[in-house]
Amino acid sequence: MPAGNSPPIILRTWRAPHTIDQVTEKYKTSKAVGMVGFQLLFALDFLIACASLSEDPSIIEEKCTWKSQSKFCQFVKRAEGSNKEALRRLNGPLAREGKKKLTEANQLVTEVVKNTNEASTKLMEAFDEEITALIFVKNDCSDLRKELHNEPDKQEGLEETCRFVTDTIGSAVVNILKAIIEAEGDLKQREDARKAFQELEHDMLTLW
Known part of the structure; x- marks a missing residue:
């Protein structure tokens, strides 16, 4: 990735307002015609739809503890846990820019x-940083894969680690989106967002 090309800036240029129904329909269309690369941008689109919802502080606990039972806190804590798992695996030669970005996220x-x-x-800020971290981790894995092209034994371990880390970061992204939905104060809006996301969640989890 050339110096100065910041993933967040690249991603933000694509952001445009869409309703949840429009996002769902666009995603189905893109999938039907085989636009697999579009699916990453779908996540951003879905976030825009969620961002148009109205957060209700009264339905969210002041902080999330091990006793918290709300779906919101469960999703946030899962995202945090996924990130920690990924960070533990990003060590040694993989302790590069991707790890730094994921730490910030x-x-x-x-x-x-x-x-x-x-x-x-x-x-929403965390989501942006998670996507950035995911891009950098993939880039780090690609660079290290090239460096180890003459060491097949190490390459095998690298592939397993990279798959685990990208899947785990992807899980964190999904849980962040779910938490944003659970912060919605309007019950109908929240339920509509839940249903839309449930329909598309599996594809998101297999995207990364």
Whole structure:
């Protein structure tokens, strides 16, 4: 990735307002015609739809503890846990820029765990950083794969680690989106968003 080309800037240029129904329909169309690469941008589109919802602080706990039972806190804590698992695997030769970006992303998620004030805004920032981290991790894996082209034994271990890490970061992204939905104050809007996401979640989890 050339210096100065920041993934968040590239991704933000694609952001445009869409309703949840429009996002769902666009995603189905893109999938039907085989536009697999579009699916990453779908996640951003879905976030835009969620961002148009209205957060209700009264339905969110002030902080998420091990006793918290709300779906919101469960999703946020799962995202934090996934990030920690991924970070533990990004060691040795994989402790590169991707790990740094993921650390920054998880700090934002942890902030929400400790203080849920303006949770949706913080989680949208975290989502952006998670996608950035995912891109950098994939780039780091690609670079290291080239460096180890004459060491097949090490390559095998690298492939397993990279698959695990990207899948785990993908899981964190999904849980962040779910948490944003659960912060919605309007019950009908929240339920509509839940249904739309349930229909598309499997494809998102297999995307990364």
